[in-house]
Amino acid sequence: MYALATPMQIDRPPTRETLNHGPPTTPRQSASVILLRGGAERLELLLVQRSPRQRVMGGYWVFPGGAVDAVDGEGDGAHRAAAVRELSEEAGVGGIDPAQLVRYSRWITPELIRIRFDTHFFLAAAPADVCARCDGVECVNLRWLAPQQALRAHRAGELALVFPTIKHLEKLSSYTSAEQLLGRVRGRQVFPVLPRVALNGELARVLLPGEPGYDDA
Numbered sequence: 549m550y551a552l553a554t555p556m557q558i559d560r561p562p563t564r565e566t567l568n569h570g571p572p573t574t575p576r577q578s579a580s581v582i583l584l585r586g587g588a589e590r591l592e593l594l595l596v597q598r599s600p601r602q603r604v605m606g607g608y609w610v611f612p613g614g615a616v617d618a619v620d621g622e623g624d625g626a627h628r629a630a631a632v633r634e635l636s637e638e639a640g641v642g643g644i645d646p647a648q649l650v651r652y653s654r655w656i657t658p659e660l661i662r663i664r665f666d667t668h669f670f671l672a673a674a675p676a677d678v679c680a681r682c683d684g685v686e687c688v689n690l691r692w693l694a695p696q697q698a699l700r701a702h703r704a705g706e707l708a709l710v711f712p713t714i715k716h717l718e719k720l721s722s723y724t725s726a727e728q729l730l731g732r733v734r735g736r737q738v739f740p741v742l743p744r745v746a747l748n749g750e751l752a753r754v755l756l757p758g759e760p761g762y763d764d765a
Contacts, residue, residue: 567745568662575656575664579631580613582652582716583641584726585674585692591726593717594680595698595707596639597689604663608708609698611716612638612687613667627668635672639690640681644672650730651738655712658754660745669716671733673726695721711743711754 583594593611600607614634620626628646636642649670657664682690693701695717701707702714709717723729744765746753755762 566662567660569660572659573662573664575666577616577627577630578614578665578667579616579627579634580611580667580669581631581635581644581649582611582669582671582720583635583639583674583678583680584671584729585678586726588725588727590694591720591723591729592692592694593698593720594639594641594674595691595693595713596682596687599686599688602686605710608710608713609691610710610713611669612641613669614638614686615665628670631668631670638683638687640683641674641678643675648672650734651736652733653716654738654740656740656742658743658745660747666740667712671730673730695723715756 584591585594586592595609596612597609598605598607612635613631614637616626616630620629620633625646628649631649632644632646635644649672651668652671653669654667655669656666680690680692682688691698691707698707698709699714699717699721702709720729723732741757743757744755744762746755746761746765753761755765
């Protein structure tokens with residue numbers, strides 16, 4: 549994940565990221581769960597705030613997730629196992645079957661950033677009796693928000709979000725309910741997204757594939 553802004557000065561709390569001008573670092577495999585609630589009535593997502601002491605994305609609000617460990621296995625099964633494990637550890641939400649996770653997206657940290665992740669995002673409907681709670685170590689706060697609410701809070705300076713989270717929330721804003729979202733995306737093919745960072749003096753822009761300047765970044 550990453551939170552480069554334009555200009556490059558990074559909003560507090562800092563992400564402690566450093567740029568890499570040598571050979572690209574191999575991204576570490578990771579997985580994240582976009583937990584949904586609201587059924588056919590509405591769409592709310594679970595966001596957790598990482599502890600400001602965390603080396604990566606300290607203080608930022610993200611979807612629960614983390615790195616894939618060797619015990620998680622290999623391939624798609626490893627990403628699913630890691631996603632469910634991290635959701636339980638960070639937000640106290642269990643009862644999610646890894647096989648029932650819905651693949652949604654895959655984002656790879658730009659090559660210009662030193663610490664990189666290859667993150668697989670999954671959707672999951674929250675259990676009916678869900679009672680999320682922070683672990684108090686990796687995550688110190690959590691909120692259930694509609695995508696539009698989260699984006700408004702971010703624009704108001706109330707919610708620090710990283711670039712991939714913002715882009716996910718923008719896409720998810722077009723859905724009116726959790727059921728509609730799951731029904732629309734289940735079974736679709738997922739392609740990796742590799743943003744690039746364009747530097748111009750002290751300014752930096754994160755570009756997505758297809759945007760002007762992407763091929764030159």
